[in-house]
Structures are given as C-alpha cells and as structure tokens.
Amino acid sequence: MQANGAPDAAPLQNGEAGGGGLIANGLPKEEATTKKKRPSLSQTEQDVVRVIGQYLHGLGLSQTVDLLMQEAGCRLEHPTAARFRSHVMDGDWEKAEADLNELKSLVRSARGMLRMRFLLLEQKYLERLEDGAVLEALQVLRHELTPLKYNTERIHALSGYMMCSDAAGLREKAAWEGKGSASRSKLLEKLQSETATHNPYLPPSVMLPPHRLQTLLRQAVELQRDRCVYHNTRHEPSLDSVSLYSDHSCSRKQFPCYTRQILTEHCNEVWFCKFSNDGSKLATGSKDSTVILWDVDMESQQLKVARTLEGHTYGVSYLAWSPDDAHLIACGPDDCSELWLWNVQTGELKVKMSQSHEDSLTCAAWNPDGKRFVTGGQRGQFYQCDLEGNVLDSWEGVRVQCLCCVGDGKTVLASDTHQRIRGYNFEELTDRNIVQEDHPIMAFTVSRNGRLALLNVATQGVHLWDLQDRVLVRKYQGATQGFYTIHSAFGGLHEDFIASGSEDHKVYVWHKRGELPIAVLAGHSHTVNCVSWNPRLPAMLASASDDGTVRIWGPAPPTQPAGERPPGEHAAHDESDSHDEGSNMDS
Numbered sequence: 001m002q003a004n005g006a007p008d009a010a011p012l013q014n015g016e017a018g019g020g021g022l023i024a025n026g027l028p029k030e031e032a033t034t035k036k037k038r039p040s041l042s043q044t045e046q047d048v049v050r051v052i053g054q055y056l057h058g059l060g061l062s063q064t065v066d067l068l069m070q071e072a073g074c075r076l077e078h079p080t081a082a083r084f085r086s087h088v089m090d091g092d093w094e095k096a097e098a099d100l101n102e103l104k105s106l107v108r109s110a111r112g113m114l115r116m117r118f119l120l121l122e123q124k125y126l127e128r129l130e131d132g133a134v135l136e137a138l139q140v141l142r143h144e145l146t147p148l149k150y151n152t153e154r155i156h157a158l159s160g161y162m163m164c165s166d167a168a169g170l171r172e173k174a175a176w177e178g179k180g181s182a183s184r185s186k187l188l189e190k191l192q193s194e195t196a197t198h199n200p201y202l203p204p205s206v207m208l209p210p211h212r213l214q215t216l217l218r219q220a221v222e223l224q225r226d227r228c229v230y231h232n233t234r235h236e237p238s239l240d241s242v243s244l245y246s247d248h249s250c251s252r253k254q255f256p257c258y259t260r261q262i263l264t265e266h267c268n269e270v271w272f273c274k275f276s277n278d279g280s281k282l283a284t285g286s287k288d289s290t291v292i293l294w295d296v297d298m299e300s301q302q303l304k305v306a307r308t309l310e311g312h313t314y315g316v317s318y319l320a321w322s323p324d325d326a327h328l329i330a331c332g333p334d335d336c337s338e339l340w341l342w343n344v345q346t347g348e349l350k351v352k353m354s355q356s357h358e359d360s361l362t363c364a365a366w367n368p369d370g371k372r373f374v375t376g377g378q379r380g381q382f383y384q385c386d387l388e389g390n391v392l393d394s395w396e397g398v399r400v401q402c403l404c405c406v407g408d409g410k411t412v413l414a415s416d417t418h419q420r421i422r423g424y425n426f427e428e429l430t431d432r433n434i435v436q437e438d439h440p441i442m443a444f445t446v447s448r449n450g451r452l453a454l455l456n457v458a459t460q461g462v463h464l465w466d467l468q469d470r471v472l473v474r475k476y477q478g479a480t481q482g483f484y485t486i487h488s489a490f491g492g493l494h495e496d497f498i499a500s501g502s503e504d505h506k507v508y509v510w511h512k513r514g515e516l517p518i519a520v521l522a523g524h525s526h527t528v529n530c531v532s533w534n535p536r537l538p539a540m541l542a543s544a545s546d547d548g549t550v551r552i553w554g555p556a557p558p559t560q561p562a563g564e565r566p567p568g569e570h571a572a573h574d575e576s577d578s579h580d581e582g583s584n585m586d587s
Contacts, residue, residue: 050074097117262549272530275533290308294306296540313338323366412425453465479506482503486500505526
C-alpha cells in the first residue's frame with residue numbers, strides 16, 4: 001500500500017504528535033529526552049506500522065498508538081482527515097464540511113468529492129428528521145442536497161421520508177440505524193471505501209481504508225482456503241474460527257474418500273445414478289429393468305429404498321430429475337425406443353412415450369420451467385415435448401448422444417456423432433457450434449452456472465470446456481475412458497471438484513483447478529459407469545458400476561484410526577505435490 005508521494009505521509013519531526021488527532025499529544029518530556037534515536041523506516045514498513053496502529057486504535061489503545069507512531073516516526077492519518085473523522089462521529093456537520101473542503105485537493109476525482117459531500121449531507125438530513133426538526137431538514141434538502149444535482153432518484157426518496165410519522169418509521173423506511181455512532185461509523189466506511197473503480201476517494205496515505213488489518217487477514221484466510229485441495233465444508237473459515245499461527249489445511253479424512261454404504265438391491269449392472277436437485281433422494285437405473293428411488297437421511301447420511309419403478313424392458317441407462325424433483329425421466333440403451341416419465345411421489349407412470357419403433361430415445365433434459373423436456377438418440381431423433389409426451393418441436397437429422405438445457409430456457413446443448421456440442425434454439429430454429437473435439441463425446445454435463453462443461457471423451461478421458469469462451473480449459477489425467485458411456489460430475493462445495501467413473505473399476509476425483517487426481521477410490525470390481533455428487537451434502541458421492549452395486553462415499557467414520565486408509569482406497573499420485581494446487585496430500 002503506497003503513499004503516492006503525498007506530502008502528508010512524511011515522517012514526523014521531533015516532538016510532533018503521531019496520531020493526527022486520534023491519539024494523545026506526544027511523549028512526556030522526560031521520556032522524550034531519554035528516548036533512543038528513531039529508526040529510519042521504509043515506506044512499506046511505515047504502511048505496516050500504520051495498519052497496526054489503526055487496528056490498535058480500534059481496540060481503544062490510544063496511548064499505545066501514540067507511542068507507536070512517535071517511535072516509528074510516522075502518523076496514522078492526515079491531521080485534517082483525523083479532524084474530519086472526529087467531527088463526523090460527533091455529528092458536527094458544519095465543521096465536517098469545512099474539513100472536507102480542506103481535503104478537496106487530496107480527493108482523487110471531482111465526482112468523488114461530490115459523492116462524499118452528498119453522503120455527508122444525507123446523514124445530516126436524516127438526523128434532522130429524526131430529531132423532529134422538519135424545517136431544518138427541509139432546508140438541508142432544498143438548499144444543500146438538491147443544488148448538488150447528484151443522484152436525483154435518491155433525492156426523491158429522501159423527500160418521501162418527510163411523511164414518516166415517527167423516528168421508528170423513518171429508520172425502517174430508510175433502512176437506517178438512526179442517529180448515533182452506528183450510522184456515523186457506517187457513513188465513515190462509505191466515505192473511505194465506496195467507489196465504482198474500487199479505489200478509495202481519499203488516498204490511503206491520507207485516510208486508511210476501514211478495518212484494513214482485518215481485511216488483509218481475511219483475504220489471507222480465504223486464499224489459504226482456496227488453495228486447500230480438500231476444502232469441502234459449508235463452514236467457511238472466519239477470523240474468529242481459525243488460528244493465525246498456522247496455515248489452513250483440511251484433513252483428507254473430511255473428504256469423501258471412504259465407502260460409507262454399499263447398495264446391493266439391483267441384480268444386474270447399474271448404468272446410472274443421480275441425486276435429486278434437493279439432495280434428498282437418489283435414483284439408480286440398471287440393466288435389470290428397474291429404477292430404484294432411495295431416500296437420503298440428512299442426519300445419518302444413510303440411504304434406504306423408497307420405491308422401485310419397474311417395467312423397463314431394455315434396462316435403464318439414463319435418468320433426469322425435473323427441476324422441482326416431482327418427476328423423473330428414464331431412458332434406455334440404443335435399441336430402446338421408449339421414454340418413461342414417472343411421478344416420483346406416487347410412483348405412478350405418467351407418460352410412456354414412443355413416437356416410432358425405429359426411434360432410439362437414450363437421453364433427456366428438462367427445460368428450466370419444468371414444463372417441457374427434450375429427448376433424442378443416435379438414430380436421428382431430437383424432440384421437444386410437454387409433460388404429456390406430446391412432441392412440440394423436432395429437429396431433423398441430429399444424432400444425439402447427450403443433452404442439456406441451459407438457463408435461458410431457449411437453448412439446448414447436444415453432443416452428436418460429429419464429435420461436437422452444438423447449441424439449438426427451438427424458438428428461433430437456429431443452431432451453432434460450441435465445442436469441437438477430435439474424438440467422440442460419450443457424455444457431458446454442465447455446471448450449475450452454465451459456464452463450464454465436463455466431457456467424457458472416448459480414448460481421451462475427462463475434459464473441461466469453457467462454454468462462454470469456447471476453449472478447452474483442462475484435461476484431467478488418470479481415468480481410463482474407452483468407448484463405454486461414462487458419466488462424470490461436478491460437485492462438492494461451490495462445485496470445486498470433479499469426479500468420474502473409469503473402465504479400470506475406480507472413481508477418480510480432481511480439484512477443478514488441477515489436472516492430477518487428489519483421490520482415486522477403489523472398491524468396485526467392474527467398470528464404474530456413473531458418479532453423482534449430492535448437491536446438498538458436499539461430502540456425499542455416489543458411484544454406479546457394472547458389478548451391480550452403488551457405493552456411497554463419504555468422510556472417514558469417527559472410528560477410523562488416524563492415518564489409516566479405507567479398504568482399497570488409493571492415495572493421490574505423488575506428482576500432485578508439484579501441482580499448482582499446493583501440497584497437503586496424505587501420500
């Protein structure tokens with residue numbers, strides 16, 4: 001934090017007070033005569049001293065601040081800025097305005113000066129109103145605020161506060177704390193830090209931004225959290241909950257690396273699994289012609305069978321929850337021409353859709369409105385339908401491998417047999433190329449914000465694309481991907497993690513920013529076809545396999561001995577230590 005060469009940041013002369021009005025007037029005479037020669041501090045060192053001084057002053061240690069500034073040979077703030085702060089906190093608005101005029105040459109822009117004056121007069125006006133001095137408040141509004149010709153819309157709102165019958169009504173309507181130290185402190189924070197360009201109106205050499213040390217410490221905590229490859233808890237670290245003596249680091253035992261439950265109710269290969277949008281249910285589809293719905297106990301984090309949906313002759317290879325989780329679409333493999341739409345609550349089959357026996361309806365996606373869905377397959381079918389299964393629109397000649405509806409409610413993303421993802425607009429009947437790969441795209445999924453797409457690419461593995469910039473962001477290493485359809489997933493806290501099944505019978509987990517896996521989960525005995533991350537429980541991951549089981553992965557159970565790995569669970573590759581995520585691996 002540089003002082004911009006401002007003369008107000010110059011070191012103090014001998015005997016000059018250091019606090020700029022915030023502290024006492026120097027050392028006692030006998031101490032001044034015996035004090036050691038003041039050290040010569042660099043600009044950075046002076047900045048550190050000032051930031052520490054601001055923090056100590058906030059604790060009420062004014063004499064300590066006085067001694068610190070005197071010995072360091074610098075001052076906390078410009079003298080006029082210190083007077084300005086004092087006059088604002090005292091509610092002496094005339095003197096505060098005079099101070100502001102003195103500071104005019106130091107304000108970064110004319111508009112900044114105008115904004116600061118407006119905020120000052122706004123507080124003055126509101127306090128006059130609260131005191132019941134309506135005529136004085138009207139005088140401020142008409143002859144001080146209005147002539148500034150700044151923020152006319154706010155002026156109209158302020159004039160409406162004249163109609164408030166009492167102080168409580170004024171505070172409620174204005175969303176204002178009322179006359180006193182709370183609202184004046186908030187005003188000072190705005191005066192010090194508020195600007196559209198993220199630069200304070202006054203240079204830091206004149207008036208420090210509020211709570212500067214706390215801000216720096218909070219940023220340090222957040223940076224350490226962001227660099228922690230296992231951070232996956234909704235409990236966000238704060239200055240009150242972390243130690244400043246050591247860096248933040250989450251234990252691997254908190255991450256979903258441990259088999260917590262094995263679901264064995266299917267009697268054949270399990271091809272797909274998907275948690276509901278609210279995380280309260282899991283749906284699994286199998287070659288055994290059934291869909292099983294599981295209830296998730298949010299407390300014990302255990303799953304139990306809710307109901308079984310039967311009758312899928314060709315088996316179930318894809319499932320899609322409606323946005324409100326009221327309905328579930330089930331699709332079959334390539335030779336299946338039927339789509340099934342179930343009522344989740346009642347288990348009733350709402351629609352069994354089949355346009356032609358020549359169709360292949362292997363994937364589906366819901367429109368965000370929950371009233372329409374799209375479906376298609378590799379034989380050239382691509383339909384938009386309503387909840388009754390009626391075809392509203394169709395796109396001819398598109399061989400669809402996987403589908404996703406984006407948030408605008410108009411665009412459908414579809415991967416096809418030309419190794420690409422295209423965007424289709426059914427309303428405008430337009431389409432455009434978004435992603436082009438060199439190998440077949442077996443499946444893809446899109447992040448909640450619609451910005452990123454995760455692709456499983458034949459013989460290549462898992463790729464991350466930025467849909468907005470249309471660029472390949474990252475290729476994740478480790479997973480074995482041939483020509484089987486394997487579904488990967490975003491998940492964990494803020495979707496910071498990526499998981500994928502693999503043909504080598506394992507589940508691979510990466511931090512979104514790192515190409516090397518942070519966990520390789522073993523336990524399945526055949527290909528892992530699909531993974532799904534619980535959107536409500538960041539530490540719950542499900543995987544479905546050709547071995548006929550679904551595994552639920554979670555943190556280490558409380559009885560797990562320190563340092564012991566779960567059965568079959570592999571450490572992340574040692575090369576991760578050199579990766580840009582940093583190394584806190586338990587190798």
